[in-house]
Amino acid sequence: MSYCVGIRLKSGMVLASDTRTNAGVDHISSFKKMFTFGVDGERAIFILTAGNLATSQAVINRLRREIRQNDERNLLTISSLSEAADIVGGYATEVAQRTRQKAAMVQDGGGYGCTFLLGGQIKGQPTRLYLIYNEGNCIYSTEDTPFFQIGESKYGKPILDRAINYDSNLDDAIRATLVSFDSTIRSNLSVGFPIDLLVYKTDSLTLPKGKRITEENAYFRTIRSAWSQGLLEILRGFDTPPQDYLE
Amino acid sequence: MSYCVGIRLKSGMVLASDTRTNAGVDHISSFKKMFTFGVDGERAIFILTAGNLATSQAVINRLRREIRQNDERNLLTISSLSEAADIVGGYATEVAQRTRQKAAMVQDGGGYGCTFLLGGQIKGQPTRLYLIYNEGNCIYSTEDTPFFQIGESKYGKPILDRAINYDSNLDDAIRATLVSFDSTIRSNLSVGFPIDLLVYKTDSLTLPKGKRITEENAYFRTIRSAWSQGLLEILRGFDTPPQDYLE
Numbered sequence: 001m002s003y004c005v006g007i008r009l010k011s012g013m014v015l016a017s018d019t020r021t022n023a024g025v026d027h028i029s030s031f032k033k034m035f036t037f038g039v040d041g042e043r044a045i046f047i048l049t050a051g052n053l054a055t056s057q058a059v060i061n062r063l064r065r066e067i068r069q070n071d072e073r074n075l076l077t078i079s080s081l082s083e084a085a086d087i088v089g090g091y092a093t094e095v096a097q098r099t100r101q102k103a104a105m106v107q108d109g110g111g112y113g114c115t116f117l118l119g120g121q122i123k124g125q126p127t128r129l130y131l132i133y134n135e136g137n138c139i140y141s142t143e144d145t146p147f148f149q150i151g152e153s154k155y156g157k158p159i160l161d162r163a164i165n166y167d168s169n170l171d172d173a174i175r176a177t178l179v180s181f182d183s184t185i186r187s188n189l190s191v192g193f194p195i196d197l198l199v200y201k202t203d204s205l206t207l208p209k210g211k212r213i214t215e216e217n218a219y220f221r222t223i224r225s226a227w228s229q230g231l232l233e234i235l236r237g238f239d240t241p242p243q244d245y246l247e
Numbered sequence: 248m249s250y251c252v253g254i255r256l257k258s259g260m261v262l263a264s265d266t267r268t269n270a271g272v273d274h275i276s277s278f279k280k281m282f283t284f285g286v287d288g289e290r291a292i293f294i295l296t297a298g299n300l301a302t303s304q305a306v307i308n309r310l311r312r313e314i315r316q317n318d319e320r321n322l323l324t325i326s327s328l329s330e331a332a333d334i335v336g337g338y339a340t341e342v343a344q345r346t347r348q349k350a351a352m353v354q355d356g357g358g359y360g361c362t363f364l365l366g367g368q369i370k371g372q373p374t375r376l377y378l379i380y381n382e383g384n385c386i387y388s389t390e391d392t393p394f395f396q397i398g399e400s401k402y403g404k405p406i407l408d409r410a411i412n413y414d415s416n417l418d419d420a421i422r423a424t425l426v427s428f429d430s431t432i433r434s435n436l437s438v439g440f441p442i443d444l445l446v447y448k449t450d451s452l453t454l455p456k457g458k459r460i461t462e463e464n465a466y467f468r469t470i471r472s473a474w475s476q477g478l479l480e481i482l483r484g485f486d487t488p489p490q491d492y493l494e
Binding site for chain 2: 154155156157158159161162163170171172174175176179183184186187197199201208209211219222223226227228230231232233234235236237238239240241242244245246247
């Protein structure tokens with residue numbers, strides 16, 4: 001499993017992914033699941049992945065090869081992010097299907113699909129954030145639904161539901177994202193450090209450097225302990241349950 | 248889906264279940280998923296269910312019928328809760344298998360299984376809490392793992408992970424349970440009010456009356472709003488993210 005969050009706000013986007021991949025609990029590795037493509041001053045495109053690593057790597061490699069080869073249609077030439085989302089969805093289902101056909105010769109079952117978050121901005125257009133499903137189709141975020149998650153999403157959803165709306169500022173979105181990762185990592189072994197974080201400011205049209213956050217990162221540790229302590233304080237601050245709750 | 252929590256502490260047990268059942272989003276009903284069996288001063292047994300409602304109702308009905316008929320082996324005569332857990336698991340898989348066979352005549356697929364929490368105490372024995380799987384087998388909680396969840400469990404797990412340990416008191420366990428339900432209900436449509444709550448004090452050997460908590464319950468509303476407000480205050484209290492997070 002993996003965990004990725006994409007938040008699209010009026011002021012910009014916050015994207016984050018974990019780096020753990022596992023095939024069973026005894027084969028755990030660390031892989032980057034966040035990829036960027038851009039032309040300074042013209043476009044910035046971000047892709048985050050969850051699901052079958054072989055499939056997502058094949059998709060990312062193909063996208064990169066197309067750019068290297070100066071193919072007529074590649075992520076740096078297409079005219080919209082919706083086209084990018086369609087391309088990624090199409091490639092992913094192709095790879096997954098091919099793998100499934102080959103795998104069927106040697107065994108039954110197996111999940112070869114993956115999901116993606118694809119976000120960014122092309123000059124003259126608004127920012128966009130797409131969630132690309134296993135099936136290759138996609139949806140984009142709106143003001144009513146300013147964030148998407150892929151992978152192991154449930155543990156870290158409640159805090160995003162409460163804290164994020166389209167008008168939130170980037171700092172608040174970073175804070176909520178880190179807490180969402182903290183909750184997920186604590187509750188699920190298949191999601192792990194380091195976390196890759198990327199913050200894009202609307203209309204900046206440059207690729208951010210991004211930040212890799214390890215478990216030892218000072219700011220993350222402060223947040224983690226303030227959050228833990230704060231939660232317990234709220235709980236303890238509640239009134240005693242009414243007597244009839246205990247009868 | 249459903250959501251049930253069972254917490255077994257040194258001082259007693261806290262059990263809670265929601266009451267929503269649905270077959271698709273247009274067929275939503277309210278059903279009790281918590282059942283009690285007991286003999287005052289001698290035993291108290293609690294069963295919570297998630298999964299296929301027809302299967303769990305058939306299991307509960309069979310358990311009740313055995314008591315009514317004074318069968319030699321019923322929940323009020325068996326000598327241990329581990330026996331109770333085995334019986335429940337066996338009945339559930341029998342019913343699910345029968346349904347699956349009949350269903351296969353008219354259609355493919357379908358999930359007919361269910362999971363249970365079974366807890367309580369028999370005189371002279373410690374309290375016990377079992378999680379009975381879909382497959383009919385079961386595990387019991389220990390001091391290291393003082394709570395189980397069944398149904399839609401992920402949204403509400405982080406707060407229990409943080410707040411509950413074997414030495415927690417019953418009041419704290421009630422508070423954490425209510426927060427866990429609040430998080431789940433907010434994030435998932437298939438879990439809904441009212442919540443059935445039951446608190447059992449170790450060695451009391453009486454069936455508690457239990458409390459049905461609606462969305463309008465004054466204490467629940469206080470907790471819900473204090474929690475929401477408190478979370479946002481903690482988030483806002485965090486330091487500003489370091490500048491290199493945004494580059």
